[in-house]
Amino acid sequence: MPVVTFPHMGKMELPVKTFLREMDISVIPPPQSSQKTLKKGKEYAPEFACLPFKINLGNYMEAAELGADSILMGGGFGPCRFGFYGELQKYLLQEAGYEMEMYILEKNIFHIKDIIKELSGNFSLTKMTRSFHFTWSKIKVMDKLTEKLYNLRGQVVNKEKVENDYNKLLKKLDEAETYREIDLIEQEIDNFLQIDNAVEKKLTIALVGEIYTVLEPFTNIDLARKLNYLDVSVYQTLTLSHWLKNFFTPGSGQKKLVNKAAGYINSFVGGHGLNSISDIYSLKDKVDGVVHIMPFTCMPEIVARAIIPEVIENENIPVLSLIFDEHTAEAGVKTRLEAFIDLIKYNKAR
């Protein structure tokens, strides 16, 4: 029976594991993405491929060492190169001497069903529907939990306590086997850690940009945590549930996004370029500033970045664009974040 692995993207590991186990598919998640992962991946990846490509390639290699022999990877279409990544990675793995089967999930539910059927030792359509449903309820709670963490950790003095509570609940969610347990966790989120020791002034920054960089702390050197530790709450519209919804129903919500972008951008430019602009515009009165992030060579976000100066000028919303690549340059990112927060504070005080 195949032993399945998958690329990391933030906390996606939790629902993917849940779903595959529900489907009686044996699964070995790759070790947490690290410098070692990246080092492995970039050895075989093309120089100009974006950071997610290299990390994911490293993910497969590290999982192979633990015994995985099959990969589930997303496919797709559109101006972003992501749709081609699975195919290219398959080829590169072969070249590097890894004998792994690559299953690319195209955006078509029947096609996905066929793949799951092939992998599962015990498949039925009812079972798959039930597993989807159960996994989905976990994803929703997981997103809620992360939203709470990003919001709360920026407002309290004792940040470690919030982190500990978050990790405990996340572990519980990972282990939950019934809807009842998931419901209980959801209730716990609502009253987990009341703010008893709040920071002086509350600031909120929205995090927008390319979805992998937004969701994966390893690529953005844990930007949300860094901002939280500078006493800033973080808000983001891009979540795993958002991404999955989009994956299964491509093009949905497109019109709404174009409307929300208020004429600054009128069409889908691939990836989340449209989302970035529409988020900046529609959140301008709800947040104090926006940090816009992308991996180096990300075409959709370069389009967004070209539009941002006009939005800053007209709408009076501070936006900071950051590009991430193999180099960490953590000190430089910190300097910019601190300066950006000063900029927001000074402008508010004026």
Next chain:
Amino acid sequence: MDCYLGIDLGSVSTDLALLDSDYNLREKIYLRTAGDPINVIKKGISDLKNKINSDFEIKGIGTTGSGRKLAGVIVGADLIKNEITAHAVAAAFKMPEVRTVFEIGGQDSKIIIIRNGVAIDFAMNTVCAAGTGSFLDQQASRLGIAIEDFGKKALKADQPVEIAGRCSVFAESDMIHKQQLGYSQENILAGLCNALVRNYMNNLARGKKLAAPYVFQGGVAANQGIRKSFQEEVGEEVFVPENYDVMGAIGAAILAANSVNDNNLTTKFKGFSMLDVDYKSAGFNCDACANNCEIINIFADGDLMARWGGKCSRWQF
């Protein structure tokens, strides 16, 4: 007399600025960091001690630059501030109506857009050497001229050559080509100034709304040729403040003074006795996870006084 000290611990230079309570500059010290930040801070403080008499009393101290945290724990800073904010504050203090700040240092460059005395947008280049002082340093030494004469010579150009400014490697080969064709050194130097400014504009100013008055500061502002290229590029006067080379330190001193005075604090400055303390740093690689973070410990006379470098809170001090 009450005074306030700002220290800008950069990768290339370390600057100190001592201001009186009206924020007039009383002393300035400019040192090469030379890869030895701890000792260069001590050297700076000791030079300062020799320059001032006992009438001067340091009431507040601020640090900035990429080594701001290290400088801060060693001297006992009241305020540790990033260099973008420090430069913006200093520029707006020297020229309240400023709207655009160009800053070029040894290893990085910044642009800061200011409206009504407050920064509203900025960009910083830390990746491309073609837009920084080290590029000029390198080319000056290649042509065998002192960096101090660079600007003066460039001003004498009658027909600056075209040099590709996108990348320092391309620029260099382009320069060699022009040199072999027989162009004068003056025209090549002026061409280099234009190339650097073009690179700066492409990297940092792209999409930003530039508006006069312009201020040009940082070590490279000493170069008259670069200033002239900036003026031609924006078509306006570009002002270089008197103490352009220590503006970051001035900003840090002003911010420290504000912070101490607004909150009625006494300074945390350790005093000149810190010169007798033996500061040491030692690092190790944490092996708790695959990130293998490099953790740095800072010791004062053998006692651990600060620690950083971890991605998580495991080694939080």
